[in-house]
Amino acid sequence: MPKQLVMKAMKSPGWLVAVCFALWFAAHSFFAFLFVSFTVAVWIKRSIKAALKEEKAEDSKAHAPAVVAPATADANVTPIKRQYAKSAVVVPLKTGTDD
Template sequence: MQKQSVLKAMKSPGWLVAVSFALWLAAHSFFAFLFISFVVFSWIKRSIKSALKEENVEDAKAPAHAAVVQATADDNATHIKRQYAKSAVVVPLKTGTDG
């Protein structure tokens, strides 16, 4: 979404000027800010909805056995146990009262 906006701005300087002017106007006018916020919110909502729809279509086309193969591959993987060395930063305080 942002990559598309950048590519569009590089291809058309007029589009970049229009967006810059809209943002400048939104910075100076509360009603323009509300309108631009509404437009941006609806644009983001629409793009998320279309991305989810495309993802669902791709999931429907994917074969069912691919998920089973992935699950068995994860089960066969060896799990690495993290071992933390004793930190040199954490040392007991020597107050002189311990004896």
């Protein structure tokens, strides 16, 4: 929801103001809180259902028979070397004492 909120807010700041007002009103009214809670629960349920549907579609594509590439293409591929980030240098703190 935050990603959708940001995208819609960039298109129309009035939409962001409306959502903020609805949340403020829900914080002050029990019935508005119930309505907003129900709306959010339905939205979450739909988004989970859509994500599962997309995942199922991707799995069905992944299990499809793949086209086998010729052996000469594999010979030209070089292995990827691991590159590690340099660690930070630890410098002792200067406290002003001669310890």
